[in-house]
Amino acid sequence: MFLDHIVHFVNKKPTEVAEDWQQQGVHAVVGGQHLNWGTYNALLYTKNSYVEWLAMEEEQVARRVVHPLVELMLHDLKEGSGFGTICIRANDLEVLRKDLENKGIETTGVLYAERKTAAGSLRKWKMLFIKEEVSDSLPAPFFIEWEETDDERYELLQKEGTVNNSNLQLTIESCEFHVANPREVIEKWTSYLNVTYDHQTLFLPNTNLIFKQLKQGTKERLVSVQIKGLPNQEAIIYEQGVYRFD
Structure with missing residues (x-):
């Protein structure tokens, strides 16, 4: 399994966000709408x-839709912008669903989703969530299966200008989470992801997930992201999320 993406909840419009990052010399773009x-x-x-x-x-x-990610967004945005959760890319969500449920982990079942891109095309995918109450506890990662292969998807993204050569020089090296009980979270997430780990880190093929102790009473969330490929870029605190570079 691979890290697919990080979800950062913001109050700004996508045009504003893309412009903010373009001003930092980073190629970010407006994605589109989940109608x-x-x-x-x-x-x-x-x-x-x-x-x-x-x-x-x-x-x-x-507010009308029943969807785990939207419900988490509405919960978190009450306190303002910030990192929400992460998404893990899987090859077959139906197989994954059966595997999780065989372990006694309840899921939403496979959900279908789509986005109308800024270019006007329709991008489709499947999603799978672990059933849990929305709260200040760390949300479980959710899972995605894209309609296209990774190569096909990136070819489309390059053709429409979402990805350029500078993007392909970047990698998300690590994600750091602050939680009340790192060991407990690592054991739980290992059962979801089937990956190797040590006392504070889960090792995915394309990134490391690091779990550190926080003070009790603080919301458990992703707090910082390390991006490799921009060695001269200083750290950016953006919409209550920390982006570090090397």
Whole structure:
């Protein structure tokens, strides 16, 4: 399994987000609209994963829809912008669903989703969530299966200008989470992801997930992302999320 993307909830419009990052010399773009969710996004692609800045476009739609990611967004945005969760790319969500449920882990079942891109095309994918209450505890990662292969998807992204050569020089090296009980979270996430780990890190093929202790009473969330490929770029604190570079 691979890190597919990081979800960063923001109150800014995608056009504003893309412009902010373009001013930093980073090629970020407006993604498009999730018409069924009432949300829209901006995107920063790397070689094999990306950052999604997700915002609410139509509040009435977002509050009406029953969807785990939208429900998490509405919960978190009450306190302001910040990192929400991460998404893991899998080859076959139906196989994964059966594997998780055989372990006694309840899921939403496979969900279908789509986004109308800024270029007007329709991108489709499948999603799978672990069933849990939305809270200040660390949300479980969710899973995605794209309609196209990775090569086909990146070819489309390059043709429409979402990805350029500078994006392909970048990788998300690590994601750092602050949680009340790192060991407990690592054991739980290992059962979801089937990856190797040590006392504070899960090792995915394309990134490391690092879990550190926080003070009790603080919300458990992703707090910083390390991006490799921009060695001269200083760290950026953006919409209550920390982006470090090397």
